[in-house]
Amino acid sequence: MSVDAAEGLMTEHDHPDHPRFDFVVVANRLPVDRVVDGDGNASWRTSPGGLVTALEPVMRETEGAWIGWPGGTVNDIEPFDYNGTWIEPMPLSAQEVEEYYEGFSNDTLWPLYHDVIAPPSYHREWWDSYRTVNQRFAERAAQLAAHGATVWVHDYQLQLVPGILREMRPDVTIGFFNHIPFPAYGIYSQLPWRTQIIRGLLGADVIGFQRAADAGNFQRAVRRLLSYEASGTTITVPTDEDGKVTSGSRNTKRPSGPTRTVVARHYPISIDALAYERLAREPRVQERAAQIRSELGNPRTIMLGVDRLDYTKGIRHRLKAYGELLAEGRLQIEDVSLIQVASPSRERVETYKQLRDEIELTVGRINGDFGTIGHSAISYLHHGYPREEMVALFLAADIVLVTALRDGMNLVAKEYAAVRYDNDGVLVLSEFAGAADELKRALLVNPHDIEGLKDTIMTAVEMPRAERSRRMRAMRKRVMEHDVAVWSRSFLRELSPYQLSRGGTDLLAVVEARPGAADHA
Template identity: 70%
Template sequence: MASRRTNSGEFDFIVVANRLPVDSVTGSDGSQQWRLSPGGLVTALEPVMRGAEGAWIGWPGAADVEIEPFEHDGIKMEPVTLSESDVECYYEGFSNDTLWPLYHDVIAQPSYHREWWDAYLAVNRRFADRAIAIAAEGATVWVHDYQLQLVPGMLRDARPDLTIGFFNHIPFPAYGLFAQLPWRKQIVRGLLGADVIGFQRSADASNFSRAVRRLYGFETKGTRIWVPQDPGNDSQAGSPPARKALKMRRVVARHFPISIDSASYAKLADDPDVKARAAEIRKELGNPRTIMLGVDRLDYTKGIRHRIKAYGELLREGRIEVESTTLVQVASPSRERVATYIALRDEIERTVGRINGDFGTIGHTAVVYMHHGYPREEMVALYLAADVMLVTALRDGMNLVAKEYVAVRSDNDGVLILSEFTGAADDLKQALLINPHDIDGLKDAMMQAIEMPAAERRRRMRALRRRVLENDVTKWSQSFLEELRHNSTASPLAEHKEERND
């Protein structure tokens, strides 16, 4: 996607996301500096933005901090300021204590507060206004994720000349769950402002299309949805004869499974220093025969409790021994002011302490638990050191950790245990697919991974790597942007009847 900076300071290609793709760090001389952030969205879009030389609108990550637009590594950053109240109500509240649990099958109970919704509406307006201000005539704007679902509709209302895409990185719930949301129609209307709405799995796109039919009565066919040019007029819904004479536009809602910059991970895994660090990690752990690894944000959707429980039961039953098998769990901090996450951390740390107290020896720790993040080089070394990768999410839009593990295993060794409730399970079918709620089944899969013959490990990993290397983040972004170019409705479409007869 080519981009240019116009004389008026406008951009032809803009990404709108909750966070900027950079973190503020303090340099050795005490000055503020920026570095690219770790994480799925940044990993996915960094190559796209480098090629586009576009603008990225997002929150810099600290409350009540006013930052002027700046450039980092060839990407123009357009910071959006959030107050402490915005962070509490829009981000920690509506986004992460209402939408996140609702969209993840109500693993935790969502909270519904009108003041949170008001904040969500106001902050979405702030992001939309920034995009409206810097977008060139006919620009492409790509909005990302559940925190900003109202932005596409706001852009459409103010700037019908724009080509608008939206990608939802988390699941979209079945209608029976989504219907619980008091502001369900406003969310759907906001999303329908986009020309293309992307989801991780085809089931998520189907859930959204069903919500459109139930809430607005708009016609859907396959991945296509026909929306009146003025979707804000609810009287247009539910009356097909009246809608036939309306000017319609076509919205595409389909799945675009996200991936990673797999070549960069594979290259890093071949670095001699990273390989040496992987060997050092095994030595530090006492050179066990099998190292199992979990890498997650500390979140109740990730199934961390389930894998630790299964591992503890294997020790208790004598099917594995602490001298030969070690579980390493990296749980990076997440939403530490939200009560649900505070309780989760306390529970996991108690469980880890109990298992280590029961089964650890002076020379061998049963569970090595680390509640902090690591740079990419250290994570790749951990992937190389691990014999078994545990991805046991209860619900996950994709889970890029699974793909990162596969990408670095150029030795064609290692076993991936993967929850069937992740989007990655659609791609990585040579993994050992498990239901994380089935603790006995998870235990059996862990034993199968430990005992798997080398020839089978190589066969499975070769197939997994072929899939990940061929379907990388560049292919994902290109496929989405190509669909967006094809389906741009910045100019009004023909009447509904003509569109249906194409």
């Protein structure tokens, strides 16, 4: 498509009040949280999430824009600049929160994409709301994107945005990253709107997944539903003359007309490992870690679980194994303590309400059966913590239990490795978490196998110091060398040829030109 044609199409979505940006992030949530003080005054602070940390250098160097929901149903928040990033709030009505977010995103897609650990719900009105909200996000991205801009869309809540945006703005480069698993076709095929979502994702130039298996599952879905040619990490997508996706034919594997090449592969996300290590080395954090051990009575072994309160995290399996080890006398109550941090999550969804009740009953039963006046078997904490407190908990913990039944990555595992600069501690890690592909020196476990989980916990408890050190050193090397900067650059590197071919800014070159970028090369 010519530049003139692209400029003409771009003005179709123009708005005099909207500035233009070479880099636009589209995510369900904003990178900032709205805070209201006791006097009712609202302010903003940076969100603690890994995605915000990952994209901060790109946003800073490109002075980009971020489109997202500010949370709640406050609809009168105007766009604003925050530390060089243009914040574009996308309001949701109470009905959209219920149907698009709590409904289709978290009660249809989330359980389906996590191997139907809980049964998904299929409601047409939820799907209609999902389409409507995705349309609005795409329209806003079309308004904010400069000619030849790069738009990076994130996660399962916005899978239709790439396809809608491609129709509006074929001049832009589009990336999509799926932070959760993508299920095998036998599971994905249950979704009534399976083809529409695949077409939506294929509007992107690069589609990223956490694991190679997830990318393979997506490619198989493309072949089964659309019969497009998929070879290696590339998919050939039929288009019209302007590069827009056409309907194609399930009977035509080699289209005779124009095509686009879409890359679909894995880019495992990571953390700002150096920042975690620096925090762990601060004296006040080390003092807090010692205080935590003291408050627990200085037991021989402290185990730690850190999760959102979600049925995919395997908290019930972890508690069952721990309770049985106490009952069998393989663990002695005076020698061990389990801290379970379970931060609140989706508390208006019925499945999550039931999960919280079940876990709290289990914790109460184990504490009642095995606790003493001076010592509880489990310290259960149903709230979130700031990063500094979490680092202190990691330093205090001899063993971290990550027993997810299905997880795209699980950054807790990587955070624990980054914090343990002393090369001590043991990570018990579910083989169903994406982190298992990288942290191969963890004690890998199938959390459904309760006996196997119990034996693995005992192996961790009894592991000699020298072996703990060897394992942790290897995991730390992986996490430090493949940090969040490497993740974002690897994705931008894949997008770079598309950006250059459309006359856009090569964002990778911009980021790598900043001082200190060579430290991550």
